Structure formats: C-alpha cells, structure tokens
Amino acid sequence: MITLISSDKRKFHVLEEVANQSLTIRDVIEDRRGRRRADRIILVTNINSKIPEKVIVYWLRHFLMPEEIAHASMSHKKAEKLKKWEAKFFDTDIDTLNDLILAADSLDIPSLFDGACEKVSDILKNRSAEEVGEISKIENEFTHEEEEEEIPSENAWVWRNEFA
Amino acid sequence: MADEIGDGDDELLVSLLESELFSDASDSEREDEPRSLKKQRLEKGESSCAQIETGFFSKIPPELFHHIFKFLSSEDLISCTLVCRFMSFAASDETLWRRLYCMRWGAASATGKFRASAWKKLYIQRDEEDMVEFVRNCPMEFKEYYIQMQAAKRSQAPLPSQVNDDSIILDRTVADQVSMWKSKRGLTDDELVIGHVCSGNTCSYTKIGDVFICEKTGRVHVCDDTCREVVLDQSSGTLVCTISGHCYDRWLSPDEETDTDADQQQGGVTDEAEPFMGSGRFARAYLLGYNCADEKELEATLRFC
Structure with a gap:
C-alpha cells in the first residue's frame, strides 16, 4: 500500500499494483524498494485532490483489466464495455480534462493522457476560429490589420467564391 | 513524524481499496517529492510565443499542445491558427502537417527529405492545385458540389489508431519492409491492443533504418527531424528521443540564443591565443x-x- 498526498494535503491510499500504472510512481517505488514503510509516501504537489480521485478511479477500472489479459483474451463485448466506460469517464468539463492531462503527464500514465487529449481535441473539432476562441475563452490578440492582411494570406484555403 | 504515518499504513494494508481512497491528511508532515515527477518535454513554444495567458488552456504547458492537436484535421488546425498567436504557433507544427499531408497524398509523393517549404505550406499549396484541377473540368452546373466535395477532404482527421503510429509517413519501400516484418510476427494492421500505449520507457523496439517498430503492437516510430518523442535530458540539456536515443539540439529562446552567441565569441577569442586548437x-x-x-x-x- 502506498500513500499519495495531494497539494491540498489530502491522503490517498492505493495498492502498489494499482498505482504502478503510473510510470513515475513505479520508478519512485522501485528506487525506494527495501526501505522503511514511511518511504511509501509520495507527495504529488502539483495536483489538487479532485484529480487523484478521478485518476484512482481510472486506475481501478484499468487494473481490473490489465493489458496482457486484454490483449490475449478480451472478448469484443468487454472491449466495448471498457470503451463505453471511458467515454463516460471523460465526459466532464474542459477544466477537469486539462487537469487530467497535466496529472497524466506528470505521473506518466500514457493511456489516460491520450484519452484526455483526444477528448479535448473532440471539443475543438469542426469549429470556426471564433468558436474555438469562445470555448477556450481566449481573447483574440491579433490586431485588426494583422487579421485583415497577414493571417489569411498564410492560412487561406482556396475559398469557394473564387470558383463559384 | 514520518514513522507515525508509516505505522498507520500497516493497519490500512488489509482494508479494501476503495473505502480507503479518500481520507483526510492534515497530519502530513513528510515532504517528499518524486525525483522525476515532472518530465520536461520539448519546450519549443518558448521561442515565438510563451503560452496562453487567459482561458481554459492556460494551464497546459506549450509542449503538450501537440498531443491535443494530433487528433485534428487540417481544417480544424486552421481554425485554431486564427485564435491567437500561441495557438497559431502550436497548430502550425511540422509533425502535424506532415502526417496530414502524407495521409492525404501519401509519403511517396512528398519530395523526400529535402523540401522547399514547411509541411503546412506544402499542404495548402497542394490542396489549392488539387482544387483548381478538380474544378476546371467539371460541368458548370455541378461546380458547387465539386468544390464542396473537394473541400470535404480537408476535414479528414487521423483515426485514433493512427495518431501514435508513424507508418503513414513512411515511403513505399520502407512501408513494405515494415509490413513484411509485421506479417512475419503475426501482427495485423488493424489489431487493437487495448490499454497499451507505446512509449520509449515500456516497449521494446525493432529497428529498420530510421524506423522503430514496437514489438508488441507493430506501431511505428520514425525518428527524424519531426520526432516528437523527445524529452529534455537534465544532465546534458539536450533533447533525447525516448525510443531511439537520438539526441537533438534544444530549441533556444531568443534570450538564450544571444547568450550562446556571446559565449561563442569569447571562446573564439581565447582559441586564437592558444597554441593547441580544438x-x-x-x-x-x-x-x-x-x-x-x-x-x-x-x-x-x-x-x-
């Protein structure tokens, strides 16, 4: 059993085998192997407590279905189920997704990282520039002249009116 | 204090996982941070535009944007380009456009390793040529539909199974070699390995030229100038690909660049005075x-x- 401590001082107890899904934690545990139990405490300073809850839920779900077993004998039905579960798991607000990306990056959990990135990219798909700006709450910082001249010439598709 | 926490852990050892997930830790006295907690990735964003300062994406470090954008189509990327300076920089990434180009026209048609301009520009040029060609010979009354049909090709985004696989940017001879290797190994193209994400830390690779193939899934990593598997090596300050071990020079921010110039000039002066060059x-x-x-x-x- 190892203990993770989040930035707001909450404690999370996780089985080592489960937490091993984070390559960062796995390395840390490996480094400290053979030492006292107190060494099993890992401070995750850059992550607030809402995120470890989610990360651990994700770990538990995936722990029940380890990669090797998944590869060899997972039925199509089970794969579908996992897919559905993941879709639900990632169905959250963009702020949480961003935090998940950060957490997955720093803890090195590749599958979670990819999943969260894909979900964020889904939000950006098929949008106009204005919509993307609105969603991400970014103020357009291009000056008016830039917008008129420089930007379109660099990024223009051949617009349909040229042919129509 | 540290020992107290440790003893507490022993009692908790047998209890159920989930019931123990969330307990308070006001007594956490021990400060111990994992050494390599934060992997330093390619910090290329610095050189032109540091980071987004407002909005939802302000938390995400610039080097991670690539991983979000790699799921997008060329049309989506252009939209992102128009939002702000940083997004414009991040969405013009060479790797992204190279993949999109090769997806649409194949790697063989790209001009090999030496090309005249950035992949994004190549893509837009080729798109334009195609559009002109396609629309020129169509019947007048269908022109509108032809344009729409052609424009729809811009919204083709990579499949989730393609984003981590470089095989789409291989040229034909290498691609053949790779598929031969894969069939020998009994790996099929569309086989899905759930929960497996390739990374230099976990997978073992077979090497064919520039190409690295994950032995478990047959996914391909091409290690050349658009390699994005690099992490910053703390000791040497260079970027190292986690898969191939290739080293790349780090992209310098303008400040750093002037520093190095000054250093080099100084170095040049002392070198002249010394009898043993080099x-x-x-x-x-x-x-x-x-x-x-x-x-x-x-x-x-x-x-x-």
Whole structure:
C-alpha cells in the first residue's frame, strides 16, 4: 500500500499494483524498494485532490483489466464495455480534462493522457476560429490589420467564391 | 513524524481499496517529492510565443499542445491558427502537417527529405492545385458540389489508431519492409491492443533504418527531424528521443540564443591565443604530460598550460 498526498494535503491510499500504472510512481517505488514503510509516501504537489480521485478511479477500472489479459483474451463485448466506460469517464468539463492531462503527464500514465487529449481535441473539432476562441475563452490578440492582411494570406484555403 | 504515518499504513494494508481512497491528511508532515515527477518535454513554444495567458488552456504547458492537436484535421488546425498567436504557433507544427499531408497524398509523393517549404505550406499549396484541377473540368452546373466535395477532404482527421503510429509517413519501400516484418510476427494492421500505449520507457523496439517498430503492437516510430518523442535530458540539456536515443539540439529562446552567441565569441577569442586548437585545458595537460618520465618533469611541463 502506498500513500499519495495531494497539494491540498489530502491522503490517498492505493495498492502498489494499482498505482504502478503510473510510470513515475513505479520508478519512485522501485528506487525506494527495501526501505522503511514511511518511504511509501509520495507527495504529488502539483495536483489538487479532485484529480487523484478521478485518476484512482481510472486506475481501478484499468487494473481490473490489465493489458496482457486484454490483449490475449478480451472478448469484443468487454472491449466495448471498457470503451463505453471511458467515454463516460471523460465526459466532464474542459477544466477537469486539462487537469487530467497535466496529472497524466506528470505521473506518466500514457493511456489516460491520450484519452484526455483526444477528448479535448473532440471539443475543438469542426469549429470556426471564433468558436474555438469562445470555448477556450481566449481573447483574440491579433490586431485588426494583422487579421485583415497577414493571417489569411498564410492560412487561406482556396475559398469557394473564387470558383463559384 | 514520518514513522507515525508509516505505522498507520500497516493497519490500512488489509482494508479494501476503495473505502480507503479518500481520507483526510492534515497530519502530513513528510515532504517528499518524486525525483522525476515532472518530465520536461520539448519546450519549443518558448521561442515565438510563451503560452496562453487567459482561458481554459492556460494551464497546459506549450509542449503538450501537440498531443491535443494530433487528433485534428487540417481544417480544424486552421481554425485554431486564427485564435491567437500561441495557438497559431502550436497548430502550425511540422509533425502535424506532415502526417496530414502524407495521409492525404501519401509519403511517396512528398519530395523526400529535402523540401522547399514547411509541411503546412506544402499542404495548402497542394490542396489549392488539387482544387483548381478538380474544378476546371467539371460541368458548370455541378461546380458547387465539386468544390464542396473537394473541400470535404480537408476535414479528414487521423483515426485514433493512427495518431501514435508513424507508418503513414513512411515511403513505399520502407512501408513494405515494415509490413513484411509485421506479417512475419503475426501482427495485423488493424489489431487493437487495448490499454497499451507505446512509449520509449515500456516497449521494446525493432529497428529498420530510421524506423522503430514496437514489438508488441507493430506501431511505428520514425525518428527524424519531426520526432516528437523527445524529452529534455537534465544532465546534458539536450533533447533525447525516448525510443531511439537520438539526441537533438534544444530549441533556444531568443534570450538564450544571444547568450550562446556571446559565449561563442569569447571562446573564439581565447582559441586564437592558444597554441593547441580544438582541445581544452585538460586535454592539453594530458598531451603535454604524456611523455614525462616522472612527477617532477610533469609538474614542470604543466606550468605551461
């Protein structure tokens, strides 16, 4: 059993085998192997407590279905189920997704990282520039002249009116 | 204090996982941070535009944007380009456009390793040529539909199974070699390995030229100038690909660049004054000391360097 401590001082107890899904934690545990139990405490300073809850839920779900077993004998039905579960798991607000990306990056959990990135990219798909700006709450910082001249010439598709 | 926490852990050992997930830790006295907690990735964003300062994406470090954008189509990328300076920079990434280009026209049609301009520009040019060609010979009354049909090709985004697989940017001869290797191994193209994400830390690779193939899934990593598997090596300050071990020069921010220039100029001046070009003080000492018979002679010789 190892203990993770989040930035707001909450404690999370996780089985080592489960937490091993984070390559960062796995390395840390490996480094400290053979030492006292107190060494099993890992401070995750850059992550607030809402995120470890989610990360651990994700770990538990995936722990029940380890990669090797998944590869060899997972039925199509089970794969579908996992897919559905993941879709639900990632169905959250963009702020949480961003935090998940950060957490997955720093803890090195590749599958979670990819999943969260894909979900964020889904939000950006098929949008106009204005919509993307609105969603991400970014103020357009291009000056008016830039917008008129420089930007379109660099990024223009051949617009349909040229042919129509 | 640390021991107290440790003893507490023993009691918790047998309890159920989930019931123990969330407990308060006001007594956490021990400060211990994982050494390599934050992997330093490619910090290329610095050089032109540091980071987004407002909005939802302000938390995400610039080097991670690539991983979000790799799921997008060319049309989506252009939209992102128009939002702000940073997004414009991040969405013009060479790797992204190279993949999109190769997805649409195939790698063989790209002009090999030497190309005239950035992949994004190539893509837009080729798109334009195609559009002109496609629309020129169509019947007048269908022109509108032809344009729409052609424009729809821009919204083709990579499949989730393609984003981590470089095989789409291989040219034909290499691609053949790779598929031969894969069939020998019994790996099929569309086989899905759930929960497996390739990374230099976990997978073992087979090498064919520039190409690295994950032995478990047959996914391909091409290690050349658009390699994005690099992490910053703390000790040397260079970027190292986690898969191939190739080292790349780090992209410098403008400040750093001027620093290096100054250093180099200084270095140049001292080099001229020195009799032994190209080797440092220790190397010179070694060379000088090599033929010395005893300690005394060595000391006398070393006075000169």
